[in-house]
Amino acid sequence: MNPRSPFRSLSSMSGAYAAKTRPSWKSCTLLAGIVPGFFQVEMKKFFSLQLEEEKRRLWQTPDNQEGLGQLFVVSDEQKLDWSDLFYKKMPPKLSFREKMELYCHEMKVLAMLILGSLARALKVDAVMMWEMFEDGVQSIRMNYYLPCPEPSKAIGFSPHSDADALTILYQFNYTDGLQIRKDGIWMPIRSIPNALIVNKGDIMEIFSNGIYRNIEHRATVNSTKERLSVATFYSCRLDTDLGPAPNLVGLPFFRLFQSSSTSRTSTLRG
Numbered sequence: 548m549n550p551r552s553p554f555r556s557l558s559s560m561s562g563a564y565a566a567k568t569r570p571s572w573k574s575c576t577l578l579a580g581i582v583p584g585f586f587q588v589e590m591k592k593f594f595s596l597q598l599e600e601e602k603r604r605l606w607q608t609p610d611n612q613e614g615l616g617q618l619f620v621v622s623d624e625q626k627l628d629w630s631d632l633f634y635k636k637m638p639p640k641l642s643f644r645e646k647m648e649l650y651c652h653e654m655k656v657l658a659m660l661i662l663g664s665l666a667r668a669l670k671v672d673a674v675m676m677w678e679m680f681e682d683g684v685q686s687i688r689m690n691y692y693l694p695c696p697e698p699s700k701a702i703g704f705s706p707h708s709d710a711d712a713l714t715i716l717y718q719f720n721y722t723d724g725l726q727i728r729k730d731g732i733w734m735p736i737r738s739i740p741n742a743l744i745v746n747k748g749d750i751m752e753i754f755s756n757g758i759y760r761n762i763e764h765r766a767t768v769n770s771t772k773e774r775l776s777v778a779t780f781y782s783c784r785l786d787t788d789l790g791p792a793p794n795l796v797g798l799p800f801f802r803l804f805q806s807s808s809t810s811r812t813s814t815l816r817g
């Protein structure tokens with residue numbers, strides 16, 4: 548039987564615990580809980596690259612170990628390692644673009660969780676919902692509202708509904724401004740530290756046959772404080788025939804929307 552290195556869970560790795568139980572093993576298997584499956588898929592794709600041209604482009608050079616290849620070959624006689632290898636140095640800090648991509652990735656995971664709950668609430672086929680949204684279109688908008696000398700005469704973001712299925716909004720510096728229209732009245736949504744606001748958009752209204760209404764909202768400005776918000780928009784795949792879910796049309800429901808191709812839906816507001 549192969550010996551196994553000791554297991555540790557991430558939560559048990561407090562300094563005191565780790566010092567007291569320092570294992571004689573030089574390595575330890577850490578159970579971190581979150582294993583990024585998407586990375587494994589991409590890695591497999593990468594190593595199955597058949598394109599000679601692409602491989603040549605990524606090939607290591609004698610003065611740079613970064614890239615694809617086996618630079619540990621020092622003589623024709625040596626026994627070669629039976630592996631392909633890709634080596635890349637990572638910058639110590641993420642760039643703004645990388646941070647934005649990471650944020651979008653986390654928001655997509657959250658959007659899919661929320662869509663899963665909505666599928667259960669609407670009693671729609673979860674597989675159909677998954678296929679519609681898993682490779683959906685995602686976009687991000689960052690809004691910066693400057694203090695305005697005459698806030699009552701200006702509006703930060705005019706009233707609109709988002710064209711997507713779900714919007715996840717984060718308000719950075721706890722400055723109020725977002726308002727939603729309920730029964731004809733504009734209601735302020737208080738900015739709570741670390742809270743995300745989830746709004747349903749036009750696609751969700753169509754898909755749910757009007758059960759979930761899109762949210763009309765706007766952003767106001769104020770005279771002393773700037774305000775920052777970031778909205779990530781999540782829509783279904785572009786090749787979806789968008790219409791109400793089949794179980795939501797027919798009695799007791801009236802069909803409120805016809806199906807049409809998603810690419811015709813306006814994306815002006817997300």
Ligand SMILES: O=C(O)CCC(=O)C(=O)O
Binds near residue numbers: 704724764766778
């Ligand atoms: O800044 C806000 O609170 C709202 C932003 C918004 O509605 C949008 O970007 O679509």
Ligand SMILES: [Fe+2]
Binds near residue numbers: 707708709778816817
């Ligand atoms: Fe919006």
